[in-house]
Amino acid sequence: MPRSRSWLPLLALLLLPLLSAIATAADDTRPNILFLFTDDQAPWALNASGYDQAHTPVLDSLVKEGVYLTNAFTVTPVCSPSRASLMTSQYGSELGITDWLHPQREPEAGLKPGTLTWAKVLQDAGYRTGLVGKWHLGLTDAMHPTKFGYDYFMGFRGGGNSPKNPTLEKNGETKKFEGLTPDILTNHALEFLNVDSDKPFCLSVHYRAPHAAWLPVADEDWAPFKDLDPMIPNPDYPKLNVDRVKKMTREYLASVASVDRNVGRILNLLKEKNLDDNTIVIFSSDHGYNMGHNGIWHKGNGHWVLTENPPFTKNIPKGQRPNMYDNSIRVPTMIRWPGVVQAGSTIDKTVSNLDWFPTLLEMAGAELPADAKIHGNSFVPLLKGDDAKWDNDFYAEYSTKHQSHTHMRMIRTSEWKLIRDFLNEGRDELYHLTEDPAEANNLIASNSPEVQSVIKQLDAKILANMQAINDPVLKEAKAKSSN
Secondary structure, eight states: OOOTTTHHHHHHHHHHHHHHHHHHHHHHTTTTEEEESSOOTTSSSGGGGOTSSOOOOOHHHHHHSSEEEEEEEESSSSSHHHHHHHHSSSSSHHHHSSSSOOTTTTOBBBTTOOOHHHHHHHHTTEEEEEEEEEEBBSGGGGGGGGGGGEEEEESSSSSSOSSSOEEETTTEEEEOOBHHHHHHHHHHHHHHHHOSSOOEEEEEEETTSSSOOOOOHHHHHHHHTTTOOOOSSSTTTTOOOOHHHHHHHHHHHHHHHHHHHHHHHHHHHHHHTTOOOEEEEEESSOOEEESSSSGGGEEEEEEOBBSSSSOOOOSSOOTTEOOOOHHHHBBBOHHHEEETSSSTTEEOOOGGGGGHHHHHHHHHHHOTTTTTOOOOOOOHHHHTTOOOOOOOOOEEEEEOSSSSOHHHHHESSEEEEEESSSTTTTOOOOETTTTTTOOOOOOOOOOHHHHHHHHHHHHHHHHHHHHTTTHHHHHHHHHHHHO
16 A cells, blocks of 8 residues: 655655755855946056056956957947946837936936846846946936846936045935045945845946046046156147147046056955955946047047037037047956956957847846847857857947937948948948058048948948837938938
8 A cells, every 4th residue: 555645745845945045055156246337438548458558457457367358349339328238238229218318308218117137137036236336327216226126226326426525325315425436336335245145146336437527536546647648549630639638638547547446446355255256257338438539539429629629510519529439439348257268368259238138147047038129149158268150240329419419320340330320411431440440531432442332231231230120210311311
């Protein structure tokens, strides 16, 4: 006669806590993720990039201990749409965020509630998530970072702040903090890391630096630059205001140094807590920066830095130079992943901020929801050294609407770059990157059959990408051409 199995449900009930504990212990093998993110960080402003006047020993150590992605880009070279694409793997035009969010003109604008982010997926997968620093994806409570997957937020919801004595939010309370902003943000990042938890963590630290205004900084960050006569990229550029460029370069480099020092504080804590071997450290930025390059300073919404500016046009005010130069769209990116990434290696494949969503999920072993809509691809195979097929074509967009009005759409290959402005006739640009990496010679008006063939091919790629994301600018362009 078979024995009764009435005890099985009771046994299962008794074993449930043990099984749960075993599952939690298994989860502990998942890597922690530290995502360090700066504001207006130029790849050229790193000693490791070859600019030896930069003081970046900590960031350079990440290059030596990890992998350096030399062709990492953002799909929009200004704060809010770049950050939106980072979090969602969608283009700003799909999200209704095409330029930086202006707090006075559009206080209700931002990331639509319910939009899926990688922070939310990691949170649902059991990660303890935190954001310290800049959000700039909406001011309202419905667009608060904690609505998009962050358990903890300390920082500021808008885009602007001060390099000293900033007004910040912590635990839902907004108040003024005393001290230098990079140091304050780092203090609270350390506080988050010092909390003991059974869960792996994913901490995003979004520094405001090196966004202008750059000063003040700590004395030790200013010391290497106060008497420096900095090298600048093209001092012979016609009518370049060399003195102003050099002054701004000194201040900018000092702000970069303040980030470097504070990143060192965080990495030191990881080492002290024996977390460094199981923590993926990522460093990147929302976009690049120009400092006299091509006669401008700033990012995609660039400003001329000349003694005499070109004339204004209907949609481009005097002093403005909206652009999609590589210095605006390329971002410094390095990853330290002990045991996985080969120390001191480089990857020259083209990646973008759209790729972070699937990459971070694969790093964490988290599943992408079946109904998720993303455009990026995980570059974990590249990090592991796999000989994976990879498309180096890169599509980007930028519709400016504050200082200027444009509808720029861009395709970049390893050899060429084509930029179309669908709003302003005469602003199209073509650069032969392999021969002209500084993008000094616009070939758009060339009568060369080879160049015209390239334009035709790249133009078709731009239109195909616009159609694929249902870009509203394409509809406007078609309506305009039919009138």
